[in-house]
Amino acid sequence: MDSSTFFSQMALDLHDEPTAERTIERIAEYARVATSCDDAGIMLVHARNQIETAAATSQRVGESHNLQIVHDEGPCLDAIEGDAIYQSRDVGSDPRWPHWGPAVEDLGIRSVLSIRLETRTRRYGSLNLYANSLGAFDEDDLAVATIFVRHASVAIANAHNEEGLQVAIDARKLIGQAQGILMERFDLDPDRAFEFLRRQSQAHNVKLRFVAEWVVDNRNSPDATFEAPLVTDGKVAAG
Template identity: 80%
Template sequence: MDSSTFFSQMALDLHDEPTAERTIERIAEYARMATSCDDAGIMLVHARNQVETAAATSQRVGESHNLQIMHDQGPCLDAIEGEPIYCSPDVANDDRWLKWGPAVAELGMRSALSLRLETRTRRYGSLNLYAERCNAFDVDDIAVGTIFVRHAAVALANAHNEEGLQVAIDARKLIGQAQGILMERYDLDADRAFEFLRRQSQAHNVKLRSVAAWVVENRSSPAANFEPDVAPSDEPAVGQPA
């Protein structure tokens, strides 16, 4: 399969994955096919100092990532914050990562290639490739990896956007359903029903969709009070008219 066909097929397959989580897993699987690596993994960054292994083609990939977090050094972490590409032909003797390199070499990994996973507007983390032999990655692998990671970042961004949109759509449906329950039970109009949900959300410091979910789940319990706490005295409980 030539490179254009490979990337076209990858784009279609990633687009068909139902969740962002599954998209990430497939990116790692495709990365192993695209380059001269034995294993691949993805580290995602959620906050300034919060990273996680989101995908790994083997247990030792996760162990390698954990070693980087423990020692606070390694190409995967550096690719997120430093240069966009880090390649190590021999991790056991790489002066850049004196603690991580020898430790990961004991796992049977001798070469590493890490590439930043990002779009123009968001930095997601790093794609990390490992090989059991030294000098595994050449300039062609780096070139392919650079192209690959761009496709992967776009697929990941689309998955996150679609998943976020679906969550928003589901939340609106849930809120509408809760409004309908309150309107029917207590003869409220739509505005008063929504205002009740909003006040409960603010009073208990929970998301509006959480209040709506509670109303829907407890629609057959007219005497119930909203959880996690009893509604304030100046607010009607869910089981009482607004």
């Protein structure tokens, strides 16, 4: 398969993935194939500089990423915060990462190529390629990986945007459903029904969609009293 066909097929496959999480996992899988490396992984940056391993083609990739967090050094972190590309032909003796390099050499990793995942408006993280042999990545691999990262960054951005848009659409539908229930039960017009939801949201310091969800869930219990849900990291706790 030539490169143009490969990237076209990849773009179609990534577009068909139902969630951002699955899109990122497929990117790691494709990255390994595109560069013929032994393993690939993706580190993502979230709010407040939280960094996570979002995809890994093997357990040792996750271990490699964790070792960078522990030692506060490594090419994956540097690609996010420093230059866009970091490459090492021999991680065990690379002076840039004196603690991380020997640690991952024990995992069988000898070469690494890390490239920042970003669009013009946002940095998402880094794509990290690992090889078992010394000097595994040449100029051709770097060229392919650089092109690959551009496609991957756009795919990640689109997946996040679509997922965020779907959440907003679902919330709006839920609020509309709650409005309809209140209008029917209390003979309210749409504005007054929405104002009731908004007041409950402010009084209990929860998002409007949580109030709407409660109204919908308790539509058959007219005597129920609203209680604010326990919210952790923006999610309603189960139970």
